[in-house]
Structure formats: structure tokens, C-alpha cells
Amino acid sequence: MSPPANIFRFLILHRTELLGQTVEHIGLTFFAMTIATVISLPVGIVLTRHRKAADTVIGGIGVIQTIPSVALLGLLLPLFGIGATPAIIALFLYALLPIVRNTYAGINDVDNSVIESARGMGMTDRQILAKVELPLALPVIFAGIRTATIINVGIATLCALIGSGGLGEFIFRGIALNNTNMILAGAIPAALLALLFDFTLGKLESVIRQIIKPALIGAVMVLFIVVPLLVIPPMFTDTFQAGFTAEFMARADGYPGLKERYGLRLNTVEVDPQLMYQALRDNKVDVISGFSTDGRIQAYNLRVLRDDKQYFPPYQAAPVVRGETIRKYPQLRKAFEKIAGTISNETMRQLNFRVDQHQQDPALVAENYLQEQGFRTDTERTGTPDITIASKNFTEQFILAHIFHCLIENYTELSAELKTGLGGTKICFDALIHGEIDLYPEYTGTGLLVLLNTDQETAETLMQDRQKVYDYVKTEFQEQYDLVWLNPLGFNNTYALLMRESHAEQLDIRTISDLNRYVSEQAGTE
Amino acid sequence: MIAVSHLKKTFNGFTAVDDISFSVREGETLVLLGTSGSGKTTTLKMINRLIEPTSGSIRIEGEEVRKQDPVELRKRIGYVIQEIGLFPHYTVGENIAVVPELLHWDEPRIQRRQRELMELVGLSPEEYLGRMPHELSGGQQQRVGLIRALAADPPIVLLDEPFGALDPITRMDIRAEFKRLEHFLEKTMILVTHDVLEAFELGDVICLMDSGRIQQLGTPKELLFAPATNFVRDFLKGTRLQLELQTLTLRDIAPQIKPMDISPDQTFEFAGETSLYEVLETVEHAEAGQPAVRISEQSTAGHKFSPQAILQAFYSVRDTIEL
Numbered sequence: 001m002s003p004p005a006n007i008f009r010f011l012i013l014h015r016t017e018l019l020g021q022t023v024e025h026i027g028l029t030f031f032a033m034t035i036a037t038v039i040s041l042p043v044g045i046v047l048t049r050h051r052k053a054a055d056t057v058i059g060g061i062g063v064i065q066t067i068p069s070v071a072l073l074g075l076l077l078p079l080f081g082i083g084a085t086p087a088i089i090a091l092f093l094y095a096l097l098p099i100v101r102n103t104y105a106g107i108n109d110v111d112n113s114v115i116e117s118a119r120g121m122g123m124t125d126r127q128i129l130a131k132v133e134l135p136l137a138l139p140v141i142f143a144g145i146r147t148a149t150i151i152n153v154g155i156a157t158l159c160a161l162i163g164s165g166g167l168g169e170f171i172f173r174g175i176a177l178n179n180t181n182m183i184l185a186g187a188i189p190a191a192l193l194a195l196l197f198d199f200t201l202g203k204l205e206s207v208i209r210q211i212i213k214p215a216l217i218g219a220v221m222v223l224f225i226v227v228p229l230l231v232i233p234p235m236f237t238d239t240f241q242a243g244f245t246a247e248f249m250a251r252a253d254g255y256p257g258l259k260e261r262y263g264l265r266l267n268t269v270e271v272d273p274q275l276m277y278q279a280l281r282d283n284k285v286d287v288i289s290g291f292s293t294d295g296r297i298q299a300y301n302l303r304v305l306r307d308d309k310q311y312f313p314p315y316q317a318a319p320v321v322r323g324e325t326i327r328k329y330p331q332l333r334k335a336f337e338k339i340a341g342t343i344s345n346e347t348m349r350q351l352n353f354r355v356d357q358h359q360q361d362p363a364l365v366a367e368n369y370l371q372e373q374g375f376r377t378d379t380e381r382t383g384t385p386d387i388t389i390a391s392k393n394f395t396e397q398f399i400l401a402h403i404f405h406c407l408i409e410n411y412t413e414l415s416a417e418l419k420t421g422l423g424g425t426k427i428c429f430d431a432l433i434h435g436e437i438d439l440y441p442e443y444t445g446t447g448l449l450v451l452l453n454t455d456q457e458t459a460e461t462l463m464q465d466r467q468k469v470y471d472y473v474k475t476e477f478q479e480q481y482d483l484v485w486l487n488p489l490g491f492n493n494t495y496a497l498l499m500r501e502s503h504a505e506q507l508d509i510r511t512i513s514d515l516n517r518y519v520s521e522q523a524g525t526e
Numbered sequence: 527m528i529a530v531s532h533l534k535k536t537f538n539g540f541t542a543v544d545d546i547s548f549s550v551r552e553g554e555t556l557v558l559l560g561t562s563g564s565g566k567t568t569t570l571k572m573i574n575r576l577i578e579p580t581s582g583s584i585r586i587e588g589e590e591v592r593k594q595d596p597v598e599l600r601k602r603i604g605y606v607i608q609e610i611g612l613f614p615h616y617t618v619g620e621n622i623a624v625v626p627e628l629l630h631w632d633e634p635r636i637q638r639r640q641r642e643l644m645e646l647v648g649l650s651p652e653e654y655l656g657r658m659p660h661e662l663s664g665g666q667q668q669r670v671g672l673i674r675a676l677a678a679d680p681p682i683v684l685l686d687e688p689f690g691a692l693d694p695i696t697r698m699d700i701r702a703e704f705k706r707l708e709h710f711l712e713k714t715m716i717l718v719t720h721d722v723l724e725a726f727e728l729g730d731v732i733c734l735m736d737s738g739r740i741q742q743l744g745t746p747k748e749l750l751f752a753p754a755t756n757f758v759r760d761f762l763k764g765t766r767l768q769l770e771l772q773t774l775t776l777r778d779i780a781p782q783i784k785p786m787d788i789s790p791d792q793t794f795e796f797a798g799e800t801s802l803y804e805v806l807e808t809v810e811h812a813e814a815g816q817p818a819v820r821i822s823e824q825s826t827a828g829h830k831f832s833p834q835a836i837l838q839a840f841y842s843v844r845d846t847i848e849l
Contacts (some may be wrong), residue, residue, distance in 0.1 A: 117611025120574060120684075121625050121674075122601035135615050 007188075010181040014170075022189055024165035028084065028156045029197070032091030033149055040096055041141070044103025045129065054104060061097045069094070069158050070272075077162060077275050081284035082243060087156070087164035094155055095148035102144025106137030135209070142205040146198050153194040157186065163243060163269030163279075167193075172246035172270075175424050182250075240522055243271040243285035247424070252456065253313055253449045254289065254495065261311045264516045265523065273394060277302075277356075280500060287515065290498040291315075293345055293396060293491055295352025303504040305497040308511040312495045313459070314466035315443035316488040317343075317396075319404060323482035325438040329386065332439075333486065335411040339403065340487035342373070348396060348491040355395045362395065362420075366402030377406045381415035390428055390437040393421040396493065400441040425450055433481060442485075443493060447473040452480070466492065527552040527714045528573070528682065533582035535568055542568045544738040546582070550731070552681075555715040557729030559722065565738035566718045570684055573716065574603045586682065601628055604675030604683035604713070608690040610667050612659040618644075618670050619655035625678040643673035646709060665696040669703075676709050683710070685717040689724065701727065722765050726772055734758055746773045751847045770844055771803035776821050778847075782839035785829040791815025793830060798823045802840055809833050 011018060047054040067075075069090065076086035110133050118128045134141075160168025170186030173179070248254035249270055258264055266287070271279055277296040280288045290297065292304060319336055326332055347369075354365045367377040389404050391397035401420050408416045419437055422428050429451055431437045448454050448462065448469055454476075462468045474485040497512055509515050528550040535543040543565040550556045558566035571577040573584055575596040584591045591599055612621050619640050626636045644651040647669040659667055668688065675683055688704075689697045701724065704710060719725050725732050726746045734741045734749065734757075741761075742754040750766070750773055753759040762769060777798035792812050796805055798821055809817045810833075818830040 111609075111611075111614075113607060113609030113611040114613060116576065117605065117607055117609075117671075118613070118624075120576060120600060120605035120607070120611075122597050122599075122628055123624075124597050127628075132613060 007181050007184050010185055014185065018170070018185060018189065021165060021167050021169055021186070022193070025153070025156055025167045025190065025193060028087055028091060028159060028164060028166055029149065029152045029193075032088045032152060032156075033095055033145070035088070036092045036095035036099055036148060037145060039092075040099035041103055043096075044100045044141075045107065047100070047104045048107045048133075058097070058101055058104065061100055064093045065097045069155050070161065073158065073162050073272070074275060077278060077284070078282055081282070082163035082269055082271055082275070082279050084164045086162055087159035087166075090159065091152045091155060095152055098144040098148040098151070099141070100144075102147075103137065103141050106140030106144075107133045109140065110136045138205065138209055142201060146201045149197045149201060150194045153190060153197060157190055160246065160270055161272030162275060163271045163285075165270070169246060169249075169270055173250040175246075175426050239267055240287075240519060241285045242266040242268045242287045242289075243276050243279050244268050244289045245273045245276060246270050247273075248289035248495065251449060252459075253445060258311060258512075261309055262512055262516045264512070264519065266519060277498075280498065283500075286503060287497055287499050290496050291396070291493050292496045293348040293352060293493040295349055295354065295356040295395060297498060298349060298353045299357035301501045302498045303501045303510075305499065305504070305509065305515055306511040307494075307496070308513050310464065311512070313445040313448065313463040314469050314492055315445035315494040316466055316470060316492050317400065317441050317443050317490075318470075318488045319439050319486045320432065320442040320447075320477070321439040321484045321486060322432060322435065323478070323484055324435070325387065326484050329412065329414055331412045331414075332387075332408065335407045336404075336486045338375070338407065338411060339373075339489060341490045343490040345491045345493075348493065351399050352395050355399065362398035363402045366399050367406060369399075370403060370406050375406065376410040379405055379409045379416075381409050383415060385417035386414040387416040387439070388437045389416055389418050389420075390422050390431060390440040391418075391420040392425065392428055392440070393423055397441055400489070404439070404441070432483065441489075444469045444473050444485075444488070445494065447477065447485070452476050527554075527587060528556075528716070529583075529585045530569075530573070531583050531585075533569065533572060533584065534580045535565075535572065535577065536580050542738050543572070543579075546733075546735075546738075546740055548731075548733050548740070548743055550714055550716060552714050553712055554730045555717060555728055556731045556733060557725040558716065558718045558733050558735060559720070559725040559729075560735035561720055563737075564735040566720075566735050567686055569735070570686055570716060570718050574600050574605060574684060601625060601678065602680050602682070604678075604680040606671055606675045606683065606685040606688045608687035610671040610691070612667060612670060612674070614659055616659075617655065618649075618657050618659065618662070621659065621670060622655075622674050622677050624674065625680075629678055631678075639677060643676060646707065647673055647703065664692055665700060668692060668696075668700060672700075672704065672710075676713075681714060683713045683715045685715060687718055687720070690719070690721075704728075722762060723768065723772075726769050734761060747847075751844070768803065771806065771840070772801050774802050774840065774843065775799045776802065776805060776819075776836075777823070779836070779839040779843045780821060780823075782843055783829075783831045784835050784838070786818055786832050786835065788816065790818030790830060790832070793818045793820055795820045795822050797821075802836065805836065806833060 043057070047057055072090050072093065073086060076089055080086040080089060114132060114136070115128060118132045123131070156166050157168035157171055160166050160172055167186040167190045170182050174182030174186065244255055249268065255268065269285070271285070271288070276288045277290065277294070277300055279285050280302065281300040290302070296302065297304060321332065351365055351369055354360045355362050370377050387408055389401050389408070391401035398420050401418055405416050405418055408414055422431065425446055428437070428440045428442070432440060444466070448459060452473065462472055470485070470488060477483040477485055497515065499509060504510070507518055509518055530549065531547045533543055533546040534541070546565070546569055548556065558569055560566045568577055572579045573591065575591060579592070613624070622640050622643060623636050626639060640655060641651040644654060649666060649669060654662070654666070659670070662670065668691070672688065689701055692700065705728065717728060729746060731744065732746060732749055733743045736757055742749055742758045746769070749758060750762065750769055753762070775798060776796055779802070780798070792815060794808055794812070794817065796819060805819060809819060816832070818832060819836060820828065820830050
């Protein structure tokens with residue numbers, strides 16, 4: 001089937017979800033834009049009356065604009081938790097600059113002689129503002145609002161990372177799952193929304209310009225405030241809340257399968273993997289989809305719920321290398337053999353802990369570990385690198401990439417470079433296939449379920465046995481992609497449901513079945 | 527009507543207007559004349575409180591303006607500026623209606639006033655009231671600017687270089703038109719200009735300023751024939767002859783003109799207060815033959831004068847004139 005037809009089918013299939021996300025997206029943008037406009041307009045106007053302060057204030061607001069959006073979301077998380085609130089605040093902050101600056105510039109640009117004649121005719125300052133300055137500045141002010149809106153529709157997709165919903169859910173899930181249709185199903189409506197908003201605002205501007213009546217502006221303002229309140233879905237709940245990553249929410253071996261196996265029904269929000277642990281620690285959510293080797297389990301005093309029905313498949317970590325690379329440099333095998341099977345779950349968790357809790361440099365942690373094990377760790381080679389090592393964007397992958405780096409440069413004559421922090425499985429895998437990188441650490445479960453898209457029947461027969469999974473993945477990767485799985489490193493970084501230790505103790509939850517029982521009871525009492 | 531006394535304005539230690547005093551009687555036009563930087567515009571703007579004086583007083587009909595609400599004050603004073611300052615988002619009609627609306631006139635009254643004023647300056651109300659300012663020529667815009675200042679029939683009108691932005695031809699036309707407008711004739715006006723000819727043409731009294739100070743305050747005749755300082759003399763030097771011809775009237779020289787002894791081919795009749803400039807201009811356009819001028823006044827007993835005789839009389843009068 002041709003790609004467009006695929007997308008079309010995908011959209012039909014997910015229309016309810018798409019509609020929900022679109023409504024959330026509109027709600028977030030609309031609400032943030034309304035607050036931003038209601039606040040920025042007066043600020044811009046006041047600044048035209050205090051020009052000395054204007055540079056400072058506009059400069060200050062400009063600084064907000066320079067904060068990367070993901071960083072801003074990260075800063076807002078501890079203050080406002082997850083969900084719609086921090087998202088709206090972030091969008092609000094990004095909308096300030098265009099509106100304030102354009103209001104200020106628009107009013108300042110009004111011809112001085114017009115203002116002077118207005119004043120000379122006996123208009124009060126307020127009349128001059130309402131009848132002369134604002135109408136004449138209207139096109140510039142609206143240009144600011146339209147710019148801010150388009151920026152916000154884009155940034156609102158990122159807000160899916162902190163559980164506020166919106167079209168970003170499809171986009172990030174699609175990236176995580178290597179599913180282009182899903183990415184497009186989020187991206188295309190987002191683009192259309194931006195165009196639609198821009199068009200509507202353009203129309204609104206010409207309407208306002210034709211009939212400049214305070215009553216009309218008032219009515220529009222009321223509309224702007226009331227509609228979002230209706231549109232904003234009940235995003236604020238205080239019941240038992242699960243914060244899952246986009247990937248976990250969508251993967252067959254994630255929440256969908258978990259629901260089926262345990263009958264579990266949770267109140268879920270989507271959260272960025274980097275922000276998820278913090279959200280759990282800070283009581284913003286009650287259970288998350290973590291990984292069994294994560295250092296923060298120790299650091300934040302979290303409890304791993306036992307997978308008593310053995311649902312989660314094995315996720316043994318191993319370096320995956322391009323076939324071409326390993327044929328050219330067979331000595332790589334020998335180097336990696338030195339650490340095969342030596343890193344236990346406990347060890348990996350401790351290494352992760354050093355980075356996550358003690359804020360140590362992953363490179364330093366990797367070097368220290370290797371030195372403790374009696375390896376050399378010089379990485380001073382110069383010149384064009386022979387090998388490019390990549391990693392996904394979480395702690396464990398950073399550490400592993402640095403370990404690989406040290407091994408290659410000390411136990412072969414090759415030099416290597418690092419490209420760490422690639423945004424997810426799909427990006428690493430695509431880069432590997434296209435030869436932009438030579439190797440990265442991958443997990444057998446991910447290979448089986450995400451990259452190979454193994455059908456459920458085959459997967460189920462394999463999943464109980466880690467060796468079988470490894471063998472299957474190794475064979476299929478070799479045949480389908482000419483990629484080579486080297487020997488597993490030793491630990492099994494599987495999915496795990498995590499709770500705060502104290503909270504779990506209080507509710508007496510040790511296993512996923514316990515959690516299921518608790519949640520069912522809660523639902524029953526409501 | 528307007529009495530300004532010891533007016534002073536300093537900006538950050540720089541004295542822009544220094545000890546200015548003058549008064550304007552009802553229906554009179556006072557011209558503030560000077561080069562740029564002479565303080566004339568600053569003086570004007572202190573009258574409607576667009577600029578607050580540092581010291582001194584301004585009284586309008588005996589009342590100190592600094593004790594009045596500036597907004598209410600300005601509604602009673604017409605204001606015309608060089609840049610015109612029409613509201614670009616209002617139609618011509620809406621522009622004219624600004625002050626009447628601020629004064630809460632009812633709609634029919636505003637409409638009557640709009641039509642009346644448009645006809646006054648020769649702009650068809652049907653055609654122009656609904657237009658936007660940018661659809662008008664510069665001259666038309668300035669006409670609208672002038673009648674906008676008259677819209678609510680204010681007793682006082684302040685004009686800041688009202689013809690300054692126009693090309694010379696349009697400028698002359700509008701100035702002539704302006705002089706004839708009865709609506710302006712009855713107003714008490716203060717007009718700022720740097721154009722000497724304009725000042726002499728429009729001013730009953732001229733206040734010549736330099737560096738914030740008054741050099742001379744007087745009628746056009748006084749400035750011409752009894753200059754108070756060398757500055758005044760020098761200021762008028764370039765245009766002196768034309769100014770004299772414009773300022774002196776037939777009546778001023780009538781006793782000195784020798785009557786004609788031959789019979790003319792064509793006779794022009796003028797009132798006694800017609801300026802010599804206008805007389806000579808008109809006569810120059812006479813058709814072939816010998817033209818003659820007659821003054822429609824008893825004292826000259828119906829004598830006819832040749833242009834040459836008028837010029838001779840002018841030369842002898844201007845050297846001996848006593849004010």
C-alpha cells in the first residue's frame with residue numbers, strides 16, 4: 001500500500017484519539033494565548049509610557065525566549081508538576097515577547113503628528129489610546145499575536161513530554177516506535193492547526209478593523225476566555241496517577257500488553273523519560289514505567305514492583321555493529337569480548353546512580369569503572385576517527401558509549417568518536433542502517449518488538465527465554481539489515497513499574513498484581 | 527483676548543523661550559515669526575498646554591490657562607499643524623467630527639457642520655466626506671486640516687506653519703483662500719511661520735523672535751519703517767521692496783500722487799486700503815495703451831493716476847513715513 005493510503009488508514013483507525021489530541025492541542029494553545037494576550041497588551045502599552053524601562057523589560061522577556069523549550073519544561077516540572085498547568089505556563093512565557101514587543105513597537109510607530117493633533121484637539125490620554133494609537137497599531141499588534149500563536153502550536157507538541165497531551169503524543173510515540181505514519185498523524189494536524197489559527201486571526205483582525213467598537217473587542221475577549229475553559233479537558237485529577245513515557249504507552253510490550261496480561265486499568269499521562277523519575281519523587285505521579293537498572297531507583301528511594309506474571313520480556317544489553325564495520329575491523333569483536341557478561345544489574349544500577357544522584361560525568365564514571373576492573377582508559381587519539389559510537393539519550397546509554405570508547409581506543413589500534421544523546425531508538429537505528437554511525441548499545445527486547453516488528457505469536461513463544469530472544473534477534477538482524485549483535489554485556493534492563501518506597505509500603509504494594517488489586521478497589525469505591 | 531506675560535521655558539538648562547510678553551485682541555491675528563530654533567513653536571504650544579511653561583503667565587479672557595484642565599482648554603482652541611495630522615484610519619468626515627464628538631454634539635448637527643465646512647473650502651461633501659485622507663492631495667488634506675480646527679467653532683485658533691508642507695503654488699492658493707475665509711477672519715489667531723511674506727500678508731501684529739527673545743513686536747508697518755534692532759532690519763532685507771509695496775496702501779500715498787493730465791485708455795478702480803502691490807500687479811496685466819488708477823474715495827476727487835506716478839509717490843513716501 002502506498003504511504004499516503006497508509007496514513008489515511010492510520011488516521012481513520014485512530015480518529016477518536018486524534019480528535020482528543022487535537023482538542024487538547026487547541027485547548028492548550030488557546031488558553032495560553034489568551035492569558036498571554038490579556039497580560040502582554042497592557043504591559044506593551046504601559047511600556048510606551050515608560051520608555052526608559054522598555055529596553056530592560058523587553059530584554060528580560062527576551063531571555064525567556066532563549067531558554068530551550070525542553071529545558072523550560074524541565075524547570076517548570078518541580079514547581080507545577082505534570083499536566084496542563086506547566087505546559088500552559090511554558091506556552092504563555094513563549095508568547096510574551098512577540099506580543100509585548102509588537103504592541104510596544106506598533107504604538108511607538110504611530111505618526112507623532114497624529115498624536116499631537118489628537119492631543120491638541122482635546123483628546124484625553126485614554127481617548128488617544130483607544131481611538132488613535134490602538135487602531136493604528138492594530139496590524140502590528142496582530143502580527144505579534146499571530147507569530148506567537150504559530151510558535152505556540154509548535155511548542156505545544158513538546159508539551160506532550162510532560163503529560164499535557166496534544167498532538168505531540170503521536171509525534172513522540174511515532175519517533176519512539178519507528179512509525180512514520182504515527183509521526184505524520186501528529187505533525188500534519190499540528191501544521192494544519194497553525195495555518196488555521198493564523199487564518200482565523202487574520203480574519204478576526206479585519207473584522208475588528210472594520211468595526212472598532214469597544215463592545216466587540218470585549219465580546220471577543222470574553223469568547224477567548226470562555227472557550228478554552230470549555231475546551232480544556234479535565235486534565236487536572238488527583239486520583240492515583242500513572243506517568244508513562246510515550247514509548248511505553250504505545251509499544252506492544254508496554255502498557256497495552258500490561259493491561260491485557262494483568263487487567264490493569266490506570267489513569268495515565270504521558271511524561272518525558274528524563275522528567276518521569278523526578279515527577280514520581282515529587283509526588284506528581286504515583287507509578288511510572290522505569291527501567292530495572294536505573295540509578296534513580298536507588299537515588300530516589302523507589303520500589304520496583306515485581307513482575308509476578310512475567311510479562312516484561314528480557315532486555316539484555318549488547319553492542320550492535322554494522323556488518324560492514326565488523327568485517328573491516330574484526331578486532332572489535334575481541335575488544336568487546338573483554339567485558340561481555342561482566343556487568344550485572346546491580347553494577348549497572350550503581351553506575352547509573354553515580355551519574356543521576358552524584359551528578360558525575362558519565363565519561364568519568366565509565367573510566368573509573370574500567371580502571372577498577374583493571375582496564376586502560378586513555379582516549380587521546382587524534383585524526384579522523386575510524387569508528388563512530390552512538391547512544392540514545394539516557395544515562396545508561398551515555399555510560400555504555402563511553403565504556404565502548406575506552407575499549408576501542410585501548411584494545412584496538414582504532415580511534416573512535418562519540419555521538420551521544422540521539423533522541424531515541426528509531427533515530428539510532430536509522431543512523432546505524434544508513435552508516436552515519438557504526439555501533440550503539442541496544443537491548444534484545446527492543447530489537448525483537450520494536451525494530452523487527454515481530455508478530456505477537458512468534459514473540460510470545462520466545463519471550464520467556466532470554467537466550468532464545470537473543471538468538472532470534474541476532475539472526476534476524478544479520479539477515480534483514482546486515483547488523484551484528486555482539487555478546488550481551490550481562491545485565492537485563494527490562495521495563496519495570498516503579499513507585500515511591502514509602503507510598504508502596506503504605507499501600508502494601510509489592511507486585512504488579514498488588515497494584516492491580518489496589519487500583520480496582522479504588523475504582524470500585526468511586 | 528489672549529495675554530502672555532513674562533513667559534519662560536527651559537529644557538534641561540537650555541532656555542528656549544525667554545521672557546516673552548504680548549497680547550492679542552479679539553479677532554486679531556498675531557504672527558510669531560522667526561527662524562527655526564527661535565522659540566516660536568514652543569511659545570505657541572504653551573498656549574494650549576502641549577508644553578508647560580517654566581514660568582510666566584498666559585491668560586485667555588482673563589483666566590490663567592495653567593489653572594484650567596488642559597483637555598477642556600484644548601477643546602475651545604483650534605489647532606493646525608504643518609504635518610496636518612489627519613487621523614489616517616478615519617474618513618474626512620470623521621476627522622472633521624472629532625472635536626464635535628468630543629463635545630457630544632448630536633448627529634444631525636455634526637452632519638450639517640461637516641457639509642458647511644467642506645463647501646467653505648470648495649470640496650464637494652458628497653465626493654469627499656467618505657474618502658480616506660491618503661486619497662486626497664496635499665492641498666486638499668491641508669484644507670481639511672484647517673476646517674477640522676474650525677469644526678466646533680472655537681474662538682481661538684493656533685496655527686503652526688499651516689502651509690509649510692505645501693508646494694509654492696498650492697501654498698499661495700490656500701493662503702489666499704484662507705485670507706478670504708470669513709470663518710477665520712472673526713477668529714483670534716496666533717500663527718507661527720518662518721516665511722516673512724506670509725507673516726506680512728496674514729498678520730495684524732507680528733512678533734519677530736530670535737533665540738527665544740522678542741526682537742520686535744508691532745504692526746507690519748512698524749517692523750518695516752521703524753525696525754527696533756539691526757536684527758529686524760537684516761531679517762527683512764531680502765524682501766524689503768515687496769514687503770513695502772504689500773504694506774503701503776493707496777490711502778497712505780494718495781496725498782503725494784500727481785494726477786494724470788492725459789486721458790487713459792483703460793481705468794482701474796481700487797478701494798483706499800488696497801496694497802500698492804496688488805494695484806501694480808493688476809495694472810501690469812492691462813491690455814495695450816495707457817492704464818490709469820482711480821481711488822474710490824472722496825478725498826481724491828475722482829482723480830486718475832498713472833502707474834508711474836504711483837511709483838514715484840511710493841518712493842517719496844517710504845523715505846519720509848512717520849508712524
